[in-house]
Amino acid sequence: MTFLEKITSAQAKSGSMLCIGLDTDWRKLPEILDDDKNPVLAFNKAIIDATSDLACAYKLQIAYYEAYGERCYETIQETLEYIPKHILTIGDVKRGDIGATSEQYAYAWQELFPFDAITINPLMGTDGVEPFLRREDRGVFFLGLTSNPGARDFEYLDLMNGKKLYEEVTDKVREWNTPKKNAGLVVGATKPQELRMLRQRAPELPFLIPGVGTQGGTMEEVKAANGDGIAIVNVSRGIAGASKGSDFAEAARAAARNFV
Amino acid sequence: MTFLEKITSAQAKSGSMLCIGLDTDWRKLPEILDDDKNPVLAFNKAIIDATSDLACAYKLQIAYYEAYGERCYETIQETLEYIPKHILTIGDVKRGDIGATSEQYAYAWQELFPFDAITINPLMGTDGVEPFLRREDRGVFFLGLTSNPGARDFEYLDLMNGKKLYEEVTDKVREWNTPKKNAGLVVGATKPQELRMLRQRAPELPFLIPGVGTQGGTMEEVKAANGDGIAIVNVSRGIAGASKGSDFAEAARAAARNFV
Numbered sequence: 001m002t003f004l005e006k007i008t009s010a011q012a013k014s015g016s017m018l019c020i021g022l023d024t025d026w027r028k029l030p031e032i033l034d035d036d037k038n039p040v041l042a043f044n045k046a047i048i049d050a051t052s053d054l055a056c057a058y059k060l061q062i063a064y065y066e067a068y069g070e071r072c073y074e075t076i077q078e079t080l081e082y083i084p085k086h087i088l089t090i091g092d093v094k095r096g097d098i099g100a101t102s103e104q105y106a107y108a109w110q111e112l113f114p115f116d117a118i119t120i121n122p123l124m125g126t127d128g129v130e131p132f133l134r135r136e137d138r139g140v141f142f143l144g145l146t147s148n149p150g151a152r153d154f155e156y157l158d159l160m161n162g163k164k165l166y167e168e169v170t171d172k173v174r175e176w177n178t179p180k181k182n183a184g185l186v187v188g189a190t191k192p193q194e195l196r197m198l199r200q201r202a203p204e205l206p207f208l209i210p211g212v213g214t215q216g217g218t219m220e221e222v223k224a225a226n227g228d229g230i231a232i233v234n235v236s237r238g239i240a241g242a243s244k245g246s247d248f249a250e251a252a253r254a255a256a257r258n259f260v
Numbered sequence: 261m262t263f264l265e266k267i268t269s270a271q272a273k274s275g276s277m278l279c280i281g282l283d284t285d286w287r288k289l290p291e292i293l294d295d296d297k298n299p300v301l302a303f304n305k306a307i308i309d310a311t312s313d314l315a316c317a318y319k320l321q322i323a324y325y326e327a328y329g330e331r332c333y334e335t336i337q338e339t340l341e342y343i344p345k346h347i348l349t350i351g352d353v354k355r356g357d358i359g360a361t362s363e364q365y366a367y368a369w370q371e372l373f374p375f376d377a378i379t380i381n382p383l384m385g386t387d388g389v390e391p392f393l394r395r396e397d398r399g400v401f402f403l404g405l406t407s408n409p410g411a412r413d414f415e416y417l418d419l420m421n422g423k424k425l426y427e428e429v430t431d432k433v434r435e436w437n438t439p440k441k442n443a444g445l446v447v448g449a450t451k452p453q454e455l456r457m458l459r460q461r462a463p464e465l466p467f468l469i470p471g472v473g474t475q476g477g478t479m480e481e482v483k484a485a486n487g488d489g490i491a492i493v494n495v496s497r498g499i500a501g502a503s504k505g506s507d508f509a510e511a512a513r514a515a516a517r518n519f520v
Contacts, residue, residue, distance in 0.1 A: 025364070063357060063364035069372050073330050096381065097323060097354055098408040098475075104285070104323035112329050121356065123383045123403060125410020143383060148358040150385020153432060158420040165417070165425070172413060215358075 003139035003182040006116055007206055007230055010056040010088045016260035017223075019057035019090065019208070020252075021236025022047065022079065026068050032246040040068055043248075044079045047240050050249040054256045057088035057116075057232050059208075076113055088232070090208070091115035094143065096124050102131040110138050117141060119186060119208065122169050129176060136180040139206070142173045144198065147188025147211030166194070170202050177205060184208055189217025189233065196225040206230040212259070213238025219259050235259050263399035263442040266376055267466055267490055270316040270348045276520035277483075279317035279350065279468070280512075281496025282307065282339065286328050292506040300328055303508075304339045307500050310509040314516045317348035317376075317492050319468075336373055348492070350468070351375035354403065356384050362391040370398050377401060379446060379468065382429050389436060396440040399466070402433045404458065407448025407471030426454070430462050437465060444468060449477025449493065456485040466490040472519070473498025479519050495519055 001009065011017060024040045033039040048058065060079065065072045076091075083089055091113060095105040109118045110132070117139035120132055132140045145155055145166040155166045163171070170185060177183035185202060187195050189211035199207070207229060211217040214237040222233055239259070243251030261269065271277060284300045293299040308318065320339065325332045343349055351373060355365040369378045370392070377399035380392055392400045405415055405426040415426045423431070430445060437443035445462060447455050449471035459467070467489060471477040474497040482493055499519070503511030 023361070061357075061361055061364075063355070063361045063368070066368035067364040067372070069368075070333050072333060094355070094357055094381075095323070097321075098406065098410075101283070101321055101323045104321075104327040108323070108326035108329075112327070121354070121381050121383055123381055123414055124406050124408060125413030125415070127408050127410040128406075129410075146358065146384050146388075148384060148387050150358075150387040150389070153385030154383055154425070154428065155385070157425070157428065160418040160420060165414070168414065168417065 002136050003117065004206065004230070006088055006137070007056070007232065010086055013086050014054060014056040014260075016054060016056055017231055017233045018055050018256065018259045019059050019088075019232045019234040020047065020051055020055045020239050020256060021059045021061060021234050022240060023061040023064050023236045024240065025064055028244070030244050030246060030248045038071060038075060040071070041075050041078050045082050046249040047252050048082055050253040051239070051256045052084050052087060054253070054260050055087060057090055058083050059090040059092050059234050061092045061236065080113060080115070088116045090141070091118040094119050094121045096121035096128055098124065099127040099131060102128050106131040106134070110135060117184070119143065122172065126176070133176060133180060133182060136182050139182050139184055141184040141186050141208040142169065142176070144170050144173065144185040145187050145191055145194055147190045147215050147217070151188070167201065170198055173205065174202055186210065189222045190215055192217070192221040192225040195222065199226055199229045203229060206232065208232050208234065210234040233259070262396050263377065264466065264490070266348055266397070267316070267492065270346060273346050274314060274316040276314060276316055277491055277493045278315050278516065278519050279319050279348075279492045279494040280307065280311055280315045280499050280516060281319045281321060281494050282500060283321040283324050283496045284500065285324055288504070290504050290506060290508045298331060298335060300331070301335050301338055305342050306509040307512050308342055310513040311499070311516045312344050312347060314513070314520050315347060317350055318343050319350040319352050319494050321352045321496065340373060340375070348376045350401070351378040354379050354381045356381035356388055358384065359387040359391060362388050366391040366394070370395060377444070379403065382432065386436070393436060393440060393442060396442050399442050399444055401444040401446050401468040402429065402436070404430050404433065404445040405447050405451055405454055407450045407475050407477070411448070427461065430458055433465065434462050446470065449482045450475055452477070452481040452485040455482065459486055459489045463489060466492065468492050468494065470494040493519070
């Protein structure tokens, strides 16, 4: 299946655009998991069990796994294996380097960990991103306009060619997408006006939209701004962090229902 | 010791600006290491043994360790422990995300792996980089102007304010550096003219300069362009990849001597 077919199929099954973020912080887990031999993995499995009929995708923010230390590798690996095969898996790695180095990252995040899609930082340009775009069954979401305040520092800069930097990035991602239709764009839900304009600028690109929930975006605004483009909307703390009690999985399910 | 003191002290001991890149590819090791239980670690130790009096720093390109799979964690950890304490250790991770996520990365790459310095991608702006700048004894090299062809796609873009994007980044890094003097800039050795101009623009910032050797830059050009600014010049394949034979460590030493 191509990357776009995977998204379409996963969204048809779930009937939703919802991606659930597994940004699992080992320091902040429900106490009930304290005695588990791998509390992060146990947490992820419980969230997946409770929500897998509602989500078209799960996104792992890899920073939290790196901060888990020695168990990073097995925890990512086993979480990936546990996610039902029809659901999209997204590795939020935001990597990007010179070509030879990006080849190593592509091997790590597309082969060793067989994520259906990963996030990539486009700053270093074409030769740095090319290794991630070689497989038509693996998607790459490039940082277009991020959901955080610091987006103002560089992403919004006005260029001499009349564009803003995030528009220039978007145009470049459209080029990168042309050969294999496996590129997409990260656009923050906290910026619905810009989301609407980017959707007009790049109607064919799948968007990965973070920032709904704790960061301030709402699903309604996102849906209105995105129109009928292909989009995956991520909610992390608003679902997986809905309760710290022993009811954390049920609470996550209840929270997830509000986003479908 | 502050970050700047660490650099000064390491360079006084080695008498050089040379950083040796340990971009160790497990697929391309000298055959003589085939039977070792951790060939990547054995390779790194042999290179360190052969070159530690010549280098002011070792830089680990983390992509190669991620591609090593399950042994990633122990290999980074044990390589770091093996490097003599007076030599600077640089984790080339190029991370960067929203603030809460960057906190996790900072924990991973400054605490779990106690690198003296790391590389960070500045694209997401101030709140995304702040967590990396909290410790005055840990340095952060931000991508300013990279050594690869793709730098043309975004880094060289002309802004409405009359600067190029890499100049705007440089000015922002100078701000980020102000509180704790722990920020620096990555500037590719393949661009000596721009290096000269950036050195004038930011005389106080330490530069991490990759791209000497295989990528085409020369130590002489770099020294001339950098003048008397604080700089660490990285050579990876040109030293650690000098020979694939059983003489790989001696060959690395011989190659390193050409850069000091």
